[in-house]
Amino acid sequence: MQLPFSVFADDLDDFIKEVHVSTFDCPSDSSITRVDNYLKDINISNEQAIKLKVHKAHWLICVGNSDAAQRLIASLLANKSLSESSESYASIHYQLGFIFDVNDDPRKCEYYQKSKQLSKDKFSDIYLSSQLGLITECGKDKQDFGVKLGLLFSLLESYSKQDDKKALAHIHNNIGLLYSSIGQRVLAAEEYEKSYRLGLSVYEEKNQLAPLISIISALTGSGDFDNAKRMIDELGEGNLKVNTPLTNSWYHFALSRHYYVTENYIEMKKSLRTWQAFLTQVSNKEMAKLYEWYATALCLNEADKECVKAFLDKQQDSKTAMSGRFTKQERYLSFLVKAHLFMGNLEAAGDSFDKYVDITVEKMQQQQASGRVLGVANLHNKITGLETNIEEFERKRWQAVFILLGITLCFALLAYWTVGRAYLRRLGSDPATGLLNEQAVLSKIRKIKSTNSERVNALALINVNNLCDIQSQYGSTESDLLITQLASCLKHATRDLDIVGRVSTDQFIVCIQDIQESIAKDSFNRIESELSKIAVVTKNRHNIEPNIVMHIYNANTGLSDVDEVISEIRESRNKAM
Structure with a gap:
């Protein structure tokens, strides 16, 4: 019916x-x-x-x-x-x-x-x-990087007040895109990871994977191949649950590129074969062009002249050539130089090298305008690497790059230290306490290196077990005052070189690096003693005292696994409660 x-x-x-x-x-x-x-x-x-x-x-x-x-x-x-x-x-x-x-x-x-x-x-x-x-x-020709970045930061501030995590993830992703556009891959990777981490709490599994590709691209571009491979593995694990032609294409594209830039051509050949199978099931012209490039790079490694010639011939036709986006990439232009040299075409190799240097110098100028200098030295090293293949260009290019590099470093360092770092400090602070927020403090701790066998990296996770009860019984004003006093106490009870931050509503973290274990123990005992003295008196003369529990973790190794350590501590705490 x-x-x-x-x-x-x-x-x-x-x-x-x-x-x-x-x-x-x-x-x-x-x-x-x-x-x-x-x-x-x-x-x-x-x-x-x-x-x-x-x-x-x-x-x-x-x-x-x-x-x-x-x-x-x-x-x-x-x-x-x-x-x-x-x-x-x-x-x-x-x-x-x-x-x-x-x-x-x-x-x-x-x-x-x-x-x-x-x-x-x-x-x-x-x-x-x-x-x-x-x-x-x-509007790239009419609007400089600083103006664009300012607009994005303004949007970020506006949506932060609304606590719209989906929008914030979207904005961080675009800040990453902007940094990538001038070769600031380290900064781009940080923004992409913020986007990814925010997305984990608001997107379904399928929609969580796209930012991983951006993180991997930025890490690969910055030369951080180990972390890039780690994120590729994370993408692979996520893709096992999603398993669509597009996400499979992303995964094998990331693998193929990783093996290409690390010159592991045996594994690259395997990944290209699988990638090609999934590419036929999606209509993505850009990805198809990337596949052609990497497949030809494999041909170049195997000295297959017919294959390399076919690719170079395609570049002469606007319908089959790589798009303008790729022709402005240093790695692609570097590949063209080597491909033309392999084919014996010195003139074409020289033209590609000229474009390579022009693009690289342009990116240096953009970095100067934006007040960012990370990656300039890396670009400079890439230029000199190609100059060994075309020696007749060496003197002219070296002089130009050397002079520009000196000017860039002087002006960009000044702008970065006066403007950029002030913003970054604000971005990494917990607004209620002034301590480092969770993302900033854990990022610092992850970078701590291993110690020798006689010293440790010591970490304390401090829980205020009764904060929720205090807020329920006395209100947010008293609980906020208690947290403020606790943060102030931590600032005064720790050294400038210690890492202190707030990692959740009722949790703080203190990290003391490269110290004797006995001294670390004494320091944490002193901190715990100072915290026990904190008390807030309400208007009705009630004396509110925090129930402080401190969990301590010592290691001779670095603390790149701090997230797992905290997770284990929290899990054991929840079981105990």
């Missing part, structure tokens, strides 16, 4: 609301079967059909089938009943901008601008995504 239309419509409207996600999230795979079934039903209204198709186009983009998404969006734009004031109309303009962005199509900026205008004061997630696309990908 066919349902009355009003009953069907209510059910469908509820479904549309239920499965709707923001632009910086991805629809669940399970929703698409029902979307397709609804679209086949004759009872569906035109407005409902439009919303379902917009939802499906979003899903197609997320699974890597941008060609199908673009065709579906084209059919929607041809629909005369599509209201230009609707969320659907704004959404598909953003989706087109994103598709063009992925494919390095300059039309992306036109659509980002249009979706921003359409969504302003109406559809906040589309408006934010459009803003971020415009800031990071558009």
Whole structure:
């Protein structure tokens, strides 16, 4: 029996609301079967059909089938009943901008601008995504890095007040993109990891994996191959649960690139074979171009002239050549130099080398303008490495780079120490206590190195076991005052070189590095004694004292596993309670 239309419509409207996600999230795979079934039903209204198709186009983009998404969006734009004031109309303009962005199509900026205008004061997630696309990908010739970074920090501050973790993850990701655009891969990796960690608490498993690719790319670009491989392994573990053609492509792309940059061509050959199998199931032109490049790099290693020549010939045709995004990458231009030299074409090798140096010098200038100097020396080393292959360019390039490097370092260091570090300190502080926040304090502790056998790195996790009871009985004013006094006590009871921070509402951490175990024990006893003296007197003359419990951990090794240590301490504490 066919349902009355009003009953069907209510059910469908509820479904549309239920499965709707923001632009910086991805629809669940399970929703698409029902979307397709609804679209086949004759009872569906035109407005409902439009919303379902917009939802499906979003899903197609997320699974890597941008060609199908673009065709579906084209059919929607041809629909005369599509209201230009609707969320659907704004959404598909953003989706087109994103598709063009992925494919390095300059039309992306036109659509980002249009979706921003359409969504302003109406559809906040589309408006934010459009803003971020415009800031990071558009107006690069008219707006310097400092202005763009300022705009992103302003958005970050605004959404931090709202505690919108999805939006914050999205903004941190775009700050990472901006840093990457000028070669600041270390800073980019930090921003991508913030995005990833925030996303773990708000996104489903499938949507948690994309930031990992960005982290891996940034770490690889900075030369931190060990940590890049660690994140690749984490991506592989996550992909075991998701297992889609797109996420499998991401994983084997990351593996292939890692083996390429570490020159492990035996493993690279295996990963390329698997990657190719999954690439046929997604429509991602940029990833397909990357595969061609890495496959040719393998040919170059195996001295396969026919294969290398075929790739170089493709670069002469704009339809088959690598996109402009790749032709501005140092590693790709370095590969071209070597490929042309292998083919005996010294003139083409020289042209590629000229482009390599121009791009590298341009990035140095961008770093100077932004007040960031991390990575300049690395870029300089890459230039000199290629100069050994084309000796006739050596003197001219060396002089230019040396002079520019000196100027860059002088001006950029001044700007960094006066402006950048002040912001970073604020970003890493707990606003209630002024101590380092969880992310900043754990980041510092992870970097601590091993000691000799006679000394230890000592860590104390301090719990205020009755904080919740205090807040419930006396209110937030008294509990906040107690926390403030506790933080002040920790500041005075520790040395400047000790690492002190707040890692949760009722937990603090103190780390003393490279110290004799007996001295560390005495220090923690003294700290515990000072904390026991803390008390807050309420208006009704009640004396509130914190119930302090300190857990101590000593190690001769570094503390890169501090997260696991804290997790184990918390787990044992919860069991005891």
